[in-house]
Amino acid sequence: MNSKKKFVIITGYFKGESYGLLGPQMAATVISDNSEYEALVVGVTNEDDKTDLITALENHFSGTRMVIGFSTLGGRPDLFDLAGELKDKGAVTILAGPQANVDFKGEVGHDRFDHRFKGMSDRFTFAIQGPVQQILPILESGLDSDISEFDGVLSRNKDGQIKENRPAPWEDQWLSKVDWTNIYRLKGTSFARMPITCGQVLQQIGCPHAAKERKIQIDYPADLANETGPKHVTIAQKGCSFCDVAQDKGFMGAVGEEAVKSQMACLPEQADGSRVAFELINESPLPKLDRVMELACECSLELSQINLTLRADYFLKGQENLKNTLEKAQKKNIRILLASIGFESFDDTILKNMNKGVTRQMNLDTIKTIRDLKPKFPCHFGYLKEEGANHGFIHPTPWDTPDISKEVNLTIDMYQLAMDILPPHSTPLIIHHASGLADWIRQIEQQENIQFERVGTTIAWWQHKRLV
Numbered sequence: 001m002n003s004k005k006k007f008v009i010i011t012g013y014f015k016g017e018s019y020g021l022l023g024p025q026m027a028a029t030v031i032s033d034n035s036e037y038e039a040l041v042v043g044v045t046n047e048d049d050k051t052d053l054i055t056a057l058e059n060h061f062s063g064t065r066m067v068i069g070f071s072t073l074g075g076r077p078d079l080f081d082l083a084g085e086l087k088d089k090g091a092v093t094i095l096a097g098p099q100a101n102v103d104f105k106g107e108v109g110h111d112r113f114d115h116r117f118k119g120m121s122d123r124f125t126f127a128i129q130g131p132v133q134q135i136l137p138i139l140e141s142g143l144d145s146d147i148s149e150f151d152g153v154l155s156r157n158k159d160g161q162i163k164e165n166r167p168a169p170w171e172d173q174w175l176s177k178v179d180w181t182n183i184y185r186l187k188g189t190s191f192a193r194m195p196i197t198c199g200q201v202l203q204q205i206g207c208p209h210a211a212k213e214r215k216i217q218i219d220y221p222a223d224l225a226n227e228t229g230p231k232h233v234t235i236a237q238k239g240c241s242f243c244d245v246a247q248d249k250g251f252m253g254a255v256g257e258e259a260v261k262s263q264m265a266c267l268p269e270q271a272d273g274s275r276v277a278f279e280l281i282n283e284s285p286l287p288k289l290d291r292v293m294e295l296a297c298e299c300s301l302e303l304s305q306i307n308l309t310l311r312a313d314y315f316l317k318g319q320e321n322l323k324n325t326l327e328k329a330q331k332k333n334i335r336i337l338l339a340s341i342g343f344e345s346f347d348d349t350i351l352k353n354m355n356k357g358v359t360r361q362m363n364l365d366t367i368k369t370i371r372d373l374k375p376k377f378p379c380h381f382g383y384l385k386e387e388g389a390n391h392g393f394i395h396p397t398p399w400d401t402p403d404i405s406k407e408v409n410l411t412i413d414m415y416q417l418a419m420d421i422l423p424p425h426s427t428p429l430i431i432h433h434a435s436g437l438a439d440w441i442r443q444i445e446q447q448e449n450i451q452f453e454r455v456g457t458t459i460a461w462w463q464h465k466r467l468v
Contacts, residue, residue: 004038013043022200027132055189071097075457084123095127102434127154130167176262204282210239211251221398237436241355244432277305286318307339312366338383342392395426
């Protein structure tokens with residue numbers, strides 16, 4: 001009989017999917033293997049009934065104290081509200097994962113400006129920022145003692161003041177193992193284990209584009225520019241201006257090869273003995289892609305498919321590496337899928353304001369190279385929507401004008417981008433309150449005496465009002 005205490009990690013999920021979540025599932029693995037707690041992950045979709053979910057949690061904990069982590073929430077207000085409701089019921093609620101520190105503390109200046117995001121410190125017992133091993137001594141302490149001195153912890157005292165501790169460093173020993181069987185979905189008022197058809201392997205932490213801070217100029221939104229004339233705002237930025245992960249992690253470098261091998265060995269086997277497809281988490285994967293296959297061979301692992309998420313400029317720099325890798329992948333019967341390339345836009349003004357570090361022409365050159373490669377490796381190279389790819393295309397943005405829209409549409413038609421590149425639906429620009437564009441918004445608010453609406457953890461750039 002399992003006498004361990006219970007720990008649940010709640011995370012956002014999409015209906016009908018069966019992908020793994022490396023961060024939450026690796027965290028659950030570390031907790032289960034190194035503490036008196038047995039941890040599992042519960043993926044919660046927008047369609048899940050909150051009452052059923054709370055009942056399922058109560059059934060799972062069977063009258064014992066609920067200890068519930070929240071990670072990879074995607075800014076969902078319903079999950080933040082759930083945390084507050086569970087805390088009111090006596091649960092220990094822990095905010096973790098990307099942006100945990102800034103979402104716990106709230107938006108910069110919220111104490112001086114009432115309309116800004118106030119933070120979630122009232123809905124969580126505490127937050128923890130950084131690598132998962134930091135939770136282990138906290139769990140060992142019993143959770144009822146003062147945890148305000150532990151690494152990576154953010155806590156609020158009785159006077160409402162928040163204390164934040166520096167996180168511990170990332171270490172390979174905690175990045176080597178993941179149990180892919182520990183993710184569940186809500187079924188009625190209980191949890192059902194979910195089979196995983198696509199996992200993840202962490203090869204690099206953060207993005208090289210976010211390694212260096214630089215001063216950038218971002219244009220005013222088009223509607224305000226029409227009122228006041230052309231203006232811009234200067235901010236200090238690492239990485240893409242809309243990317244909150246760039247603010248969260250920057251660039252921390254590569255994970256060791258032994259840890260990568262161990263992660264691949266943890267991937268579930270398919271009926272033919274090969275491992276399930278996996279996303280290689282590395283924003284610049286092409287120079288080391290060859291080595292990933294070599295590492296798999298060293299530990300006698302058969303790979304089936306490697307999914308890549310990368311930038312257009314990194315693709316162009318690494319295209320010769322990719323060609324060489326595809327020749328070897330063809331011999332090993334491994335499929336390489338360009339699962340997502342962050343094109344984001346086909347207009348230079350918008351790309352500049354996003355601080356993408358690429359141009360319209362670089363995006364088009366990338367597409368031409370990809371299309372030329374496809375016939376040479378038809379079965380072992382993929383990039384099409386019907387092959388599972390979903391490339392980045394952000395629209396609308398604050399900088400859209402009739403002229404820009406006309407030119408973008410002409411580009412889409414001229415290069416037939418809707419045929420194989422563009423996703424079924426574009427993604428509206430989302431401004432997280434801790435991203436570079438949030439600094440841009442706040443400067444505009446003060447310069448123009450206006451307020452943009454806040455929607456949970458994001459800023460509604462399309463909706464503002466002038467102050468008297």
